[in-house]
Amino acid sequence: MKKIINAPEDFVDEFVEGILLAHPDLVRTPGDDLRVMVRADAPLAGKVGIVTGGGSGHLPLFKGYVGAGLCSGVAIGNVFSSPSSDQILQATKAVDGGAGVLYLYGNYGGDVFNFDLACDLAELEGIPTATVLGRDDVASQPRERKHDRRGVAGILFAYKAAGAAAERGDSLEQVVAVTEDVVEHTATIGIGLAPTIMPTTGKPSFELPDGEMEIGIGIHGEPGSRRGPLETADEIADHLTSALVDDLGLGEGSRVAVLVNGLGATPLEELYVLYRRTHRFLADRGIEIVKKYVGEYATSLEMAGASISLLELDDARLELLEAPARSPFFREG
């Protein structure tokens, strides 16, 4: 697989520089470290700051969700590697408007370690923080261990909710509550058809024979929880959506937001073929689809594949989802 890059070791800093050059009206770097980025108007006095982060290679995750009505700051590491606690602290200080800072990121060991360290460092600086973990991947752990699940594309809903709550002036405690509530009602599952190629090594992250797919794939180039024969789009949509409906306990009269997410190389046409059947599957069960997102929201470089996320809606969650938001990759409202 060929890539449009310069020296592989410059890849992260160079794409971040591109983002900063392209969107100076929306984002800025608060210091010398390009990998730390905050919304251009941060800090917002009296409002809760929201810091996210994780490895590179997932655009629009994470850098793309910094802006009004979304996250206030972000720190990223190398491809699929955690940012450092110092980088997280830099972002924290730059977005602190005096009302505390929420750490909102996906549940992965390295990220948890460094964000937790940053919590301690922020406390020394007198900045109260709280943490909510994205943990939407139903394939990563069974329901009885759902608090150990890893976070994938469904964190989009948590960003929207947290950002809207902070924007309207909720306290840190309130922002945590609404964000936890959204995470609790979000579920995601994905499939992979082709691996990621690591820019540093040029090697695929796993081998997958012709005619097979990975089910329960993550967004770090890792294989899925099991492997099976490649199914048709309709079979894939039915199986994935069914797993999500079961996990969330949805039924007639439920309302949902749907996210059909491409992992990188899969054409938008195929995502709409998946959406079509997902829509029918839910409609047949009397589940109302109130909001829809179809496109690339959380990728794994050029991995081929897709995930489906559902957020069960109530009036409060829907209001947060519909609040205006604007970032380099997210425009709505």
Next chain:
Amino acid sequence: MKKIINAPEDFVDEFVEGILLAHPDLVRTPGDDLRVMVRADAPLAGKVGIVTGGGSGHLPLFKGYVGAGLCSGVAIGNVFSSPSSDQILQATKAVDGGAGVLYLYGNYGGDVFNFDLACDLAELEGIPTATVLGRDDVASQPRERKHDRRGVAGILFAYKAAGAAAERGDSLEQVVAVTEDVVEHTATIGIGLAPTIMPTTGKPSFELPDGEMEIGIGIHGEPGSRRGPLETADEIADHLTSALVDDLGLGEGSRVAVLVNGLGATPLEELYVLYRRTHRFLADRGIEIVKKYVGEYATSLEMAGASISLLELDDARLELLEAPARSPFFREG
């Protein structure tokens, strides 16, 4: 290459159905033929309609640009194949608000043939039409034959201009004039790193050895105008941007809009690496970048590669580009 599809022959109708199910607030099909789509509020009385179209496989082109401030209707064919004149006529009738209809599409033989036929059919129905062709690909013909160039991603600028002009109430003649003006000042050039895989055959559209790239690639899976060694991102950006600057005769004090477009499989990170150098290249020459678009705007299924487009701006063109627009894939203003 594996795909998320059902029967290959149902691919087009199924992704279109997905779009219609996902965006009923924005678009509708005016009759029985799913491949004909118009904005939900068409026709707009007294306003010029804009119909585009072409082959499938380019999302968000063409279906994605139907909406307020953009095109009013679209007709698409099979993958990389023209729609029929009858489908174009259906779209024409459905968007006709009494002020005439502009046909705005890329310069390809099959499309020209069928749109021209539709012109004649529309005339019989008493609907005046006019045609502007996207012809921005500088690699497809030398400058002295620029009216024969094919249309690629730069048609985005023409959509924005035509849509904004129609929305503000310009006459058909005026919409044609501003759209022609934008097309005249738009130039695009692309490179390909990996071919498209046709859904019907599962076969790659061309073979490209390791360590090589196609320069001057189109968006129909066709090879480029020449083949060369794979360059670094900075070399690619320099060579492509230089060709565009020369072609448009840009220099110190020029103002431009930049579009860095992904052809399908190329990660957004790589597009920002390209944007970074393009930005520097232009800034070094005193060329001011006023608007930037980085992402997938016109694809060729899962082709790996990218194109760069420049539109030379003046106040009139900038005003049209900045007008609000909203479609399934385009949100701005």
